[in-house]
Amino acid sequence: MIWGSFAEFIAMGGYGLYVWGSVLVTGGGLALELALLSRRKRAALGAAALSARLALRGRRS
Template identity: 60%
Template structure:
């Protein structure tokens, strides 16, 4: 496609809201996924550290 201006590019021939909305929702979903994965990873590490500390305490 050939756009004459930035406004025409962002309008995407009348489908701009759908196109850019889809990009926005996808970017938000990816960002949320990264945040949730980091939280789960940190939680798993804390849990493993607690288990390791408990094992050390029972071995003494």
């Protein structure tokens, strides 16, 4: 498809709302997944560090 202007590109032949809405929802979902993944990674690393500290404390006693 060839668009004559930027406005025609955004309109996508009348389907722009669906196309750009889908792009925004998908991008938002990916951003949310990355944020939640980062939070889970931080929690897992914290739990592993706590477990290691408790294991070392148990060996000293």
